[in-house]
Amino acid sequence: MNTVDLITKKRNGGTLSPEEIKFLVDGYTAGEIPDYQMSAFLMAVYFRGMNVEETVELTDAMRLSGDVVDLSAIKGIKVDKHSTGGVGDKTTLIVGPLAAACGVPVAKMSGRGLGFTGGTVDKMEAIPGFKTAMEESDFIDQVNTCGIAVIGQTGQIAPADKKIYALRDVTATVENLSLITSSIMSKKLAAGSDAILLDVKCGKGAFMKTEEDAEKLGRLMVDIGNSSGKKTMAVISDMEQPLGCAVGNALEVAEAIDVLKGQGPEDITELSLKLAGIMIYLSRVAGTDGLGLEEGIARGQEAAEQALQDGSALEKFRRFVSGQGGDPGIAEDPGRLPQAKLSKQILAQQEGFVSALDAMTIGLASQHTGAGRQRKEDEIDLSAGIVLAKKLGDTVRCGEVLCTLYGNDEDKLALACEEAVKAFIIDDTKPEERKLIKKIIE
Numbered sequence: 001m002n003t004v005d006l007i008t009k010k011r012n013g014g015t016l017s018p019e020e021i022k023f024l025v026d027g028y029t030a031g032e033i034p035d036y037q038m039s040a041f042l043m044a045v046y047f048r049g050m051n052v053e054e055t056v057e058l059t060d061a062m063r064l065s066g067d068v069v070d071l072s073a074i075k076g077i078k079v080d081k082h083s084t085g086g087v088g089d090k091t092t093l094i095v096g097p098l099a100a101a102c103g104v105p106v107a108k109m110s111g112r113g114l115g116f117t118g119g120t121v122d123k124m125e126a127i128p129g130f131k132t133a134m135e136e137s138d139f140i141d142q143v144n145t146c147g148i149a150v151i152g153q154t155g156q157i158a159p160a161d162k163k164i165y166a167l168r169d170v171t172a173t174v175e176n177l178s179l180i181t182s183s184i185m186s187k188k189l190a191a192g193s194d195a196i197l198l199d200v201k202c203g204k205g206a207f208m209k210t211e212e213d214a215e216k217l218g219r220l221m222v223d224i225g226n227s228s229g230k231k232t233m234a235v236i237s238d239m240e241q242p243l244g245c246a247v248g249n250a251l252e253v254a255e256a257i258d259v260l261k262g263q264g265p266e267d268i269t270e271l272s273l274k275l276a277g278i279m280i281y282l283s284r285v286a287g288t289d290g291l292g293l294e295e296g297i298a299r300g301q302e303a304a305e306q307a308l309q310d311g312s313a314l315e316k317f318r319r320f321v322s323g324q325g326g327d328p329g330i331a332e333d334p335g336r337l338p339q340a341k342l343s344k345q346i347l348a349q350q351e352g353f354v355s356a357l358d359a360m361t362i363g364l365a366s367q368h369t370g371a372g373r374q375r376k377e378d379e380i381d382l383s384a385g386i387v388l389a390k391k392l393g394d395t396v397r398c399g400e401v402l403c404t405l406y407g408n409d410e411d412k413l414a415l416a417c418e419e420a421v422k423a424f425i426i427d428d429t430k431p432e433e434r435k436l437i438k439k440i441i442e
């Protein structure tokens with residue numbers, strides 16, 4: 001087989017065979033195919049696309065490029081949850097303990113944040129003492145004893161994706177349905193769970209800007225997950241504005257604790273309960289076994305609401321944190337989380353309604369405070385970030401606080417303020433209410 005011929009075939013709109021796709025993925029992972037040829041191939045895919053069969057093969061070749069985790073030593077139906085990324089999305093810290101409190105074994109590998117989006121591993125590292133790296137046997141023990149463990153991704157999961165994603169990032173070939181699907185699903189399918197729940201974000205702070213595109217991505221990922229023998233579902237949820245009010249690592253942990261105490265913002269509470277309900281249904285626990293989709297999700301959601309009200313989800317969070325070496329005292333005293341020395345408020349210059357609150361701009365502003373990284377190797381400030389005082393549709397009086405920015409560097413904070421102010425548009429008409437959960441795909 002010849003790499004130039006395969007690039008030419010795709011450039012001309014042809015369909016690649018499973019062997020041809022495997023040749024490209026294996027050759028690139030092994031360093032036998034250079035970056036410039038893979039870049040050309042990715043650009044050909046970007047313009048010509050791949051059909052479902054090619055996407056299935058690409059996902060499989062990438063999944064098999066490294067370790068495939070064996071979680072069979074963990075009892076029960078393990079359900080993984082994955083968000084396609086957004087701003088203020090701390091749902092794993094809430095949904096994990098909620099689902100685990102209802103009997104779902106949660107054995108999860110998460111990633112770090114990059115650019116304007118955050119990552120669960122960074123958020124967990126804001127908890128004093130919390131370890132995000134564990135031996136596989138300790139990881140399995142923690143899930144069997146506590147019901148939940150969340151660690152960083154190991155280097156051996158889908159190494160082909162690691163290499164290809166880095167190349168896509170610098171060759172303007174990220175935004176392609178087949179490439180995004182194979183990238184996410186190769187990692188999820190290698191991570192060893194029995195079922196997968198995808199939270200596909202759409203709106204200004206997401207890869208997929210429209211509901212239509214998010215639905216196409218969700219449908220393709222669900223089909224690929226199911227065809228690989230793992231029950232897979234997707235939720236399409238809004239990411240036009242940040243989720244909840246806190247953006248930034250320690251700030252988001254504090255907000256997750258508020259939600260687990262039943263005192264969190266409405267939007268993130270609603271989404272967390274829905275995601276936990278679906279995970280409970282997929283795991284067939286809490287009386288959902290044998291129920292159909294709608295009834296099963298409703299029963300799962302009731303169980304999650306109960307775990308929130310009776311404090312068992314918060315107790316699970318404490319045990320999860322202490323099991324991974326963290327300080328469970330943060331649940332009572334969030335002041336034990338890293339605290340920023342400086343803060344600045346942005347005040348409204350006119351009265352009216354918040355008619356736009358751009359999630360991506362808030363994400364970029366949060367990155368400027370020091371909470372996010374521009375390059376993978378950048379250090380981040382775990383205490384930095386933004387807390388929104390106003391959200392879409394809220395009424396605002398002149399001089400009222402729109403948001404507060406936190407950090408430890410005056411210059412960074414000033415730059416972040418310049419950005420954050422652009423996220424808010426205030427005018428006379430109340431915007432139409434946006435639906436948070438737009439669709440569930442089975």
Ligand code: URA
Pocket residue numbers: 084085165174179180181183184
């Ligand atoms: N997240 C991934 O892991 N891969 C993509 O291609 C896009 C988002």
